[in-house]
Amino acid sequence: MSAHTDGTGEFPYPETDYQETNRGQFHFSTRAxxxxxxxxxxxxxxxxxxxxxxxxxxxxxxxxxxxxxxxxxxxxxxxxxxxxxxxxxxxxxxxxxxxxxxxxxxxxxxxxxxxxxxxxxxxxxxxxxxxxxxxxxxxxxxxxxxxxxxxxxxxxxxxxxxxxxxxxxxxxxxxxxxxxxxxxxxxxxxxxxxxxxxxxxxxxxxxxxxxxxxxxxxxxxxxxxxxxxxxxxxxxxxxxxxxxxxxxxxxxxxxxxxxxxxxxxxxxxxxxxxxxxxxxxxxxxxxxxxxxxxxxxxxxxxxxxxxxxxIRELALLHEHSQQWTGLTIANGKQRFPAGRAYELQATIALADTAGFTIRLRPAPEGAAREIVYDGETLDGAPLSPVDGKLRLQLLIDHGQLDVFANDGIVYQSYNVNFGDHPGPTDVELETTGTLVIESLTINQLASIWKH
Structure with missing residues (x-):
């Protein structure tokens, strides 16, 4: 479709299945x-x-x-x-x-x-x-x-x-x-x-x-x-x-x-x-x-x-879900199988821990992306526990990361080139003290391009 004399625009886009490397699967991008x-x-x-x-x-x-x-x-x-x-x-x-x-x-x-x-x-x-x-x-x-x-x-x-x-x-x-x-x-x-x-x-x-x-x-x-x-x-x-x-x-x-x-x-x-x-x-x-x-x-x-x-319509993309409850991590690490496009929701009760690190797609050489809570800030944004707990919601896409905490008082969005880090598609949580994961849910998210 090209420009028309009646004022309609052109459609100068090649065919695509939106599956190119690094193309977000639930973040909109222009066709070309x-x-x-x-x-x-x-x-x-x-x-x-x-x-x-x-x-x-x-x-x-x-x-x-x-x-x-x-x-x-x-x-x-x-x-x-x-x-x-x-x-x-x-x-x-x-x-x-x-x-x-x-x-x-x-x-x-x-x-x-x-x-x-x-x-x-x-x-x-x-x-x-x-x-x-x-x-x-x-x-x-x-x-x-x-x-x-x-x-x-x-x-x-x-x-x-x-x-x-x-x-x-x-x-x-x-x-x-x-x-x-x-x-x-x-x-x-x-x-x-x-x-x-x-x-x-x-x-x-x-x-x-x-x-x-x-x-x-x-x-x-x-x-x-x-x-x-x-x-x-x-x-x-x-x-x-x-x-x-x-x-x-x-x-x-x-x-x-x-x-x-x-x-x-x-x-x-x-x-x-x-x-x-x-x-x-x-x-x-x-x-x-x-x-x-x-x-x-x-x-x-x-x-x-x-x-x-x-937005609540995120739930329309939910596919397979996994949930963990009542996990205590003390001076150690815990891995959770994830995927390439997913939502992570967690309620974390802090005990004597000073903080924790969430690693997305950890690899032997290091992490593709770390999210760090140091007891006062989440990736640099001030964040205080509410009744001793933090509520986190992460959206992980092929080239994007959205971080929400305590019902949206913290909101951070990033482009992350996960394509350069082909390691395990896990989530790793590490703490130097003690915390309790009251609940952690990973929802696999369907591609918006396949509806």
């Missing part, structure tokens, strides 16, 4: 070519749409398109034709967000489908609309920029605020920060306020996030640094003096976590987030998306924090 930032994730009529920065004819960053994939369950994804193509659509097709205009506030509806409207562009925001359920897009008003922030700007993200729409755009006018705009119709925008922050760099996300029986607003940047506060309809306000991090790893463009966005118009009011993981590559593709996580705010001893946990 380069992918980076997640763009405009949204839900419409039973289908989740994932758009992303894409160079379909290259294995490195190149002229940006918007790639497109769809899913009915957030787990199994199907590659779609390119959604925004620079041969057809005007402007720099860089990162941005999108919404479903279910009430036709834009007045663009024509036919059965609600308008799906996405935003892109650098140094000014361009609007594109779809009237066929999110497959093909038409530029609004010939590609005219609807807002142009000062300085260098990019990465518009649109959100719903009661009866009005809001937009947040990164710009460096006077230093890093974001400009907020408001609109009644998604097309005509009015400047509302600026939120300056030296730490806030590109790809902003602004989302109303649940906490207890209410909600707060969370503003975060591409690296996952965030503040929680309130939105009064024109401005974001917070009493925080410094940001926290959603993903407690080194986050930068091309790392194992960057440029996350949350799905718009979800059917159940969940906050579901996906990010770009840039350190995975193979013979015909570069980059993948992180496994979707559900996010909410939680009160902790350190204050309000965003928690991230794997």
């Amino acid at each position: 070519g380069w992918m980076n930032d997640v763009n405009a994730p949204l839900y419409y009529r039973g289908v989740y749409h994932l758009y992303y920065q894409h160079a379909p004819h290259s294995l490195v960053w190149d002229t940006m398109h918007w790639g497109h994939a769809t899913s009915t369950d957030l787990v199994h994804w199907e590659q779609r034709p390119i959604a925004l193509d620079p041969k057809i659509h005007p402007g720099d097709l860089w990162s941005g967000g999108g919404v479903v205009d279910t009430e036709n506030t834009s007045g663009l509806k024509a036919g059965d489908h609600d308008p799906i409207i996405v935003y892109s562009g650098t140094n000014g925001v361009t609007v594109f609309s779809s009237l066929d359920g999110g497959d093909t897009f038409t530029p609004y008003d010939g590609g005219r920029k609807v807002v142009t922030p000062g300085g260098t700007s990019r990465d518009p993200k649109v959100f719903r605020d009661r009866e009005r729409w809001g937009m947040v755009v990164w710009s460096d006018e006077g230093g890093n920060g974001v400009d907020f705009y408001t609109s009644a119709n998604l097309l005509d925008w009015t400047f509302a306020s600026r939120f300056p922050a030296d730490w806030l760099f590109e790809c902003p996300n602004f989302v109303r996030m649940p906490i207890d029986d209410g909600h707060r607003w969370v503003l975060h940047d591409a690296g996952g640094q965030y503040l929680a506060g309130d939105w009064d309809g024109t401005a974001f306000r917070t009493d925080w003096t410094a940001p926290q991090k959603i993903n407690q790893t080194k986050t930068f463009a091309g790392a194992g976590y960057y440029a996350a966005l949350t799905f718009e118009n979800p059917p159940d009011d969940r906050v579901v987030s996906m990010a770009w993981q840039g350190e995975n590559r193979g013979s015909i593709w570069t980059g993948n998306a992180s496994f979707p996580v559900e996010q909410r705010l939680r009160h902790t001893a350190d204050g309000l924090r965003v928690t991230s946990t794997p």
Whole structure:
């Protein structure tokens, strides 16, 4: 399938069974070519749409398109034709967000489908609309920029605020920060306020996030640094003096976590987030998306924090399971048979131990990957036992590792080149003191590409 004169994108993808070396089996990757930032994730009529920065004819960053994939369950994804193509659509097709205009506030509806409207562009925001359920897009008003922030700007993200729409755009006018705009119709925008922050760099996300029986607003940047506060309809306000991090790893463009966005118009009011993981590559593709996580705010001893946990749809991939209970390990090691794609859940009671090490695919020469708890931190992220126990959840894929602890208060995502470590596909746990594994479950995970 190639470019069409009616505005549909091309489908420049070779045949693949998604079984190439290092290709994730439950982390989405583009069928071929380069992918980076997640763009405009949204839900419409039973289908989740994932758009992303894409160079379909290259294995490195190149002229940006918007790639497109769809899913009915957030787990199994199907590659779609390119959604925004620079041969057809005007402007720099860089990162941005999108919404479903279910009430036709834009007045663009024509036919059965609600308008799906996405935003892109650098140094000014361009609007594109779809009237066929999110497959093909038409530029609004010939590609005219609807807002142009000062300085260098990019990465518009649109959100719903009661009866009005809001937009947040990164710009460096006077230093890093974001400009907020408001609109009644998604097309005509009015400047509302600026939120300056030296730490806030590109790809902003602004989302109303649940906490207890209410909600707060969370503003975060591409690296996952965030503040929680309130939105009064024109401005974001917070009493925080410094940001926290959603993903407690080194986050930068091309790392194992960057440029996350949350799905718009979800059917159940969940906050579901996906990010770009840039350190995975193979013979015909570069980059993948992180496994979707559900996010909410939680009160902790350190204050309000965003928690991230794997979406419940992970259970759709469960195959064979093994479980161990009541194991005591004292100054020793214990191995558990695992596999190449699996979920590990464990509840560990700490006695006199100072810490432990989990080794994934241990080999005679060493470990392919170690996860270390030193009594105070898990791979560098502060983590304290709750009632003397730690709860861990690990997702291990062919080229990815996701670490969750204590119901998502710790969230870490990595690309790991397990292909370079062909040793035993076991899990090894070692401690220099004493701990009790109250329960440890390993669930083998089916490939999302074989459904």
